[in-house]
Amino acid sequence: MERKTRQRQVILETLRRESRPLNPNEILALAREHIPRIGIATVYRTIREFEKEGKIEPVFIPNKGTYYEIKCAHHHDHFHCRICQKIYEVECPHSAKLSEVGNGFVVEFHEITYHGICPDCKEQTGQR
Template sequence: MNNNHAPKVERSTRQRAAIREAIEQAGRPLLAQEVLELAGLHVPRLGIATVYRNIKVMVEEGAIKQVLLPGENPRFELAGHDHHHHFQCNACQKVFDIHSCPSDLGNLAPKGFKVESHDLTLYGRCKDC
């Protein structure tokens, strides 16, 4: 029996676990580079290509999801959050979850239009900046 793939699977699983843990412990959406920095503390020699490859698989599996802000690279957070919005710090560029919603924004749409979803991002300074 050929076991050439066993170390790769184990390594991939360990890398994926470190990536998931990094996103979970951060408690906020992370850029791939931020994921690399945090997960790299637990998995030496982790590379950005490996992070992107694992993130792609994790998004496809539904374990994490992309957070897309206009003009920004995608960030990633754990899936399963209830509906929420985001705050981006103008100084450090970090993005944080906002777990509240102004609710019905349908009245902002032009007359006769139907709002089916919405996304809201607040911009300012985080508590550390």
């Protein structure tokens, strides 16, 4: 039967605290701040479990791989910062309009990924 381990607690806390999609390596690095000897296998195992339990869900970023975020009710899109490489959640202002592309295609859902510079990096690099 399922046990409440420090590793699982820390991984879930990390995903909650960051409130942005994290990939397995990011989760590992952040979790190691609290459990230095945690291994990548535990991260993957815990991800699989949380996903099965419906606690988290995958986010597929084009050309970047799979990230995971706390399961969330409302539809939103994602933003990839080309400086720090972090993924952020952003609001989707067009969900209603994006259910049609015409020409006989049946749209069931869509994903939008924005690319650019995040607020933190904009400030730090002086770019605007």
